[in-house]
Amino acid sequence: MYDLAVFWDWLAFGVRWLHVITAIAWIGSSFYFIALDLGLRKAPDLPPGAHGEEWQVHGGGFYHIRKFLVAPERMPEHLTWFKWESYSTWLSGFALLMIVYWAGGELYLIDQSKAELALWQGIAISAATLSIGWLVYDRLCKSGLAERPTLLMVLLFGLLVVMGWALNQVFTGRAMMLHLGAFTATIMSANVFFIIIPNQKIVVADLMAGRAPDPKYGKIAKLRSTHNNYLTLPVLFLMLSNHYPLAFATQYNWIIAALVFLMGVTIRHYFNSLHARTGNPTWTWLVTALLFLAIIWLSTAPMHQPLEEAEAQPLTATEQRLAAAPGFDQAHDVVLGRCSMCHAREPVWEGILWAPKGVLLETEGDIARNARAIYLQSGVSHAMPPANVTYMEPEDRAAIIAWYRAATR
Numbered sequence: 001m002y003d004l005a006v007f008w009d010w011l012a013f014g015v016r017w018l019h020v021i022t023a024i025a026w027i028g029s030s031f032y033f034i035a036l037d038l039g040l041r042k043a044p045d046l047p048p049g050a051h052g053e054e055w056q057v058h059g060g061g062f063y064h065i066r067k068f069l070v071a072p073e074r075m076p077e078h079l080t081w082f083k084w085e086s087y088s089t090w091l092s093g094f095a096l097l098m099i100v101y102w103a104g105g106e107l108y109l110i111d112q113s114k115a116e117l118a119l120w121q122g123i124a125i126s127a128a129t130l131s132i133g134w135l136v137y138d139r140l141c142k143s144g145l146a147e148r149p150t151l152l153m154v155l156l157f158g159l160l161v162v163m164g165w166a167l168n169q170v171f172t173g174r175a176m177m178l179h180l181g182a183f184t185a186t187i188m189s190a191n192v193f194f195i196i197i198p199n200q201k202i203v204v205a206d207l208m209a210g211r212a213p214d215p216k217y218g219k220i221a222k223l224r225s226t227h228n229n230y231l232t233l234p235v236l237f238l239m240l241s242n243h244y245p246l247a248f249a250t251q252y253n254w255i256i257a258a259l260v261f262l263m264g265v266t267i268r269h270y271f272n273s274l275h276a277r278t279g280n281p282t283w284t285w286l287v288t289a290l291l292f293l294a295i296i297w298l299s300t301a302p303m304h305q306p307l308e309e310a311e312a313q314p315l316t317a318t319e320q321r322l323a324a325a326p327g328f329d330q331a332h333d334v335v336l337g338r339c340s341m342c343h344a345r346e347p348v349w350e351g352i353l354w355a356p357k358g359v360l361l362e363t364e365g366d367i368a369r370n371a372r373a374i375y376l377q378s379g380v381s382h383a384m385p386p387a388n389v390t391y392m393e394p395e396d397r398a399a400i401i402a403w404y405r406a407a408t409r
Contacts, residue, residue: 005408009376012099019092026085027232033082034229038276040067048073070215075207083197090189094130097182101126101175106318107369108175113305113313115170125170126179133163133183134190146223153265156227160184160261164254173248174241174358180257181238184231191224229272234264245358252298259298263291307345311363319368325407328368330399335361335374338390375404 040052046066053066101109102123110122117125136159145152163183167176199217206213237260241247247256270284315323322328342349343361359373360366367374377384378392379400385392 005372006380015092015096015099019096022085022088022092026089029082029085035275038272070218071203071207071213083192086189086192093185109171111172117170129179129183130186134186137187149223157261161258164257168254173253176253177238177241177248177257181235184235188228188231191228195224196221230265230268233267234261245354246299249358250299250301252301256295256298259291259295263288305345307362313365315365319365322368322371322407323364325403327399327403327406331403332367334396334399335367338385338392371404374400
């Protein structure tokens with residue numbers, strides 16, 4: 001079992017690495033095509049149906065790119081589809097969600113102080129948010145609101161805010177942020193899979209059959225692509241938030257998430273305007289800075305659970321098993337003596353205001369709940385304490401290893 005813990009952590013690392021790589025590819029191509037689309041210029045020698053062209057230089061060569069609003073008169077022999085970047089990003093992200101938040105649900109997913117749920121119930125809610133949220137969004141886009149894109153974006157923002165608040169009623173702050181990001185990423189990837197690529201395939205099929213393509217399919221795809229453009233930056237923030245307790249470990253975390261979505265709009269509006277050569281809206285800098293300052297202010301109200309209340313909270317069955325394992329008392333004393341001055345509800349280490357990563361290590365329940373992380377960070381590796389500032393001795397680490405292995409046989 002202890003070998004499995006090490007393997008599982010490396011599996012999470014590997015999948016996270018893959019997820020980051022594919023996300024870079026997807027977001028990079030998305031940003032590139034948005035900038036390209038907005039920067040197209042008219043030219044007197046454009047062929048019939050061409051909307052504009054762009055000359056670019058990169059890597060020692062020149063590129064001449066033309067865009068056709070519906071389709072060219074003749075189908076080219078070679079056509080490159082940009083879709084697998086999106087699909088692989090979502091699939092790797094979903095795998096990482098299962099590894100971290102489903103398999104590690106008792107630690108990272110469910111907050112028992114908010115809702116007393118079984119692990120399977122938390123996983124069911126997690127899965128439902130990804131599917132039901134997309135269905136609601138898709139229905140809105142297919143309604144008459146498609147002709148009123150600004151109102152549609154406002155309603156989408158409202159849906160995201162409500163989703164963030166609802167998730168925060170049952171999940172940990174960290175899981176709420178991650179799931180809100182996963183829900184948004186699901187919308188983006190589903191837009192590609194269910195709408196953008198199928199519509200493009202209809203146009204290609206019409207061309208190959210000698211029919212005139214219907215321009216409505218391009219219009220529909222353009223709406224969804226615009227939504228993806230404005231949602232990209234908030235998704236990145238939400239995915240990175242699990243490394244920063246100031247973002248997720250406060251009672252206003254769902255409001256912070258809402259403000260991040262607004263920041264995504266202001267930032268993208270600036271760059272979209274710049275690329276389209278429609279102006280230089282520097283006012284978005286001020287609005288973005290004010291929103292970020294508001295987020296910083298909200299983050300200074302962390303959720304502090306009094307130590308007495310935490311000690312009185314009953315242990316779950318898993319926590320009881322870990323606390324009853326041989327060697328727990330010795331490991332407990334090591335963690336209290338070497339780790340709890342920082343990982344406390346009110347840290348006493350100078351310069352630390354909140355527990356790093358939101359990890360608390362003061363009570364028996366805290367230590368049992370974080371057993372795997374303690375084993376990996378302070379047992380088999382020497383990542384914690386950082387630079388060994390509290391002088392954890394080899395025998396202290398051996399005690400942690402012995403306890404965890406005894407508890408997970």
